[in-house]
Amino acid sequence: MSKFTESCVDPKSNVTSKDLMKVFWRQFPIHATMNYERMQGMGFCNAVIPALRKIYKDRTEDFKAALARHMNAFNCTLAMAPFIMGISIAMEEQYAKSDGEIDPAAINQVKSALMGPLSGIGDTFFWGVFRVVAAGIGVTFALQGSILGAIVFLLLFNLPNLLVRYYGLFIGYKQGSSFMEKMSKTGQLSLITHCAGIVGVCVIGAMIALNVGITTPFIAHIGETEIIFQDIFDQLLPKFLPLVCTLGIYGVLRKNVKSTTLLVAIALIGFALGAIGLL
């Protein structure tokens, strides 16, 4: 085991860094029994089992109770879940040593309290930034027919994906929820989110220009003169139509129109405009 993982565990504790590595491997299929009743509940339980086995060695009833505890409802951006698992394992350890002084309900309360905010941050990073930037760069290659596009995309996305899971689990275990508290108290958390947003939004702006290929073939004939509409738009502002259409649809979305309704409406409008030769 590496220096880092060793530094995260207490040598006196029953939970070794090897056990935490088992948890690391078992957190990947957290989504496997996703359901409406308790979402990723069983996935969470499955992941922390190797640690619980060590904590409640020879205490069968307490072990069962702990397993049942972690079958509770849980739902979080997948890459952020290991951090909460680390915290939960640390709390289970404290509870197991406390001779019933700590209320075990607190463990699930902490889980529930963390999954909302962490999902918010996680969705911004993993759906809005890492995926978008990786896809933006990958698409550049792929549109030219190169397999490199898919490879670059997977490498760029999974580097942060795996690092956040790995360090999340161990830091969560070592520092518990104090890590989160410190991060949000000093404003670090919102600053990092803001800076990630800068990269994400900037690349989205570029991709609107690069990848939204809206042009019009429409040409008006007035007497002898031809008016090519696309030329007029190009002189006005390069990539005028992609920008206007994207911002227009964004404006409609902000009015809380259901996205599926809007999808159907856009399909109908697109079809009509295409059929009459405007798109």
Added chain:
Amino acid sequence: MGLFMQAVLVGIVGFISQADSKLLGEWRLSQPIVMGALVGLLLGDLKTGVILGAEFQLVWMGIMGIGATPSMDVGIGSTIGTAFAITSGASLEVALTLALPVALLMQYANVLVRATITPALMHVGDACIEKGNDKAILTLQMVGMLVFSILLGFIPCFLAVYFGSAAVESMVNAIPAVVMNGLTGISKLFPAYGFALLLHVTLDASLVPYLILGFVLAAYLNLNALAVSLIATAVALVIYQIKRSQSAAQSAMSEEETL
């Protein structure tokens, strides 16, 4: 390669698309840029697969799996769409038109599984824990993974290619020009919808300047996505350092005041 073999191979890609989240916890193999390449690789037309994958990626850029409700299944949609393009010679516009209802249908099928089969697996898990059988939980998780990957991955992709390819091929040849133009219109507008969805999730007032910056860098200076993301990273680092030193100075000030 026979049709049956093609259908099996596309079915395997469909399996991978679901197993990506259910076994690996979302390594994003199920994003269209990867699915298209895999379909192309297995069906022996890598180039078409890679390009279709990229086009589907742009069209579905804004579809995100956020929260407990499944979103449109772009992995299966792009798999089947790309397969039709290769087996039946469908163009991007036609492939997109076929993939869209598939992705929507799979979303509802996913809701069904999450409401019936996986809750049942979870109750089996509860009973096992009561008996102290903790080993069963990993098995149940793997059963859930297989249910999703076979039922919502392999089977729909296999069926679509095996029974659909001939129908799609005859349809592709019979589409009148005016309908084709309409489909072109749809495929031009959809990426705008995708990026609007993305903005809806990521944009707030403080980030508007960077949206303008990114657009101008690409539209006027013709920089590609890699160049823009590097510039954006540099800007983000500068902003980070400025804000950090500001807050450090502020907390130092307030400490002096309390002294």
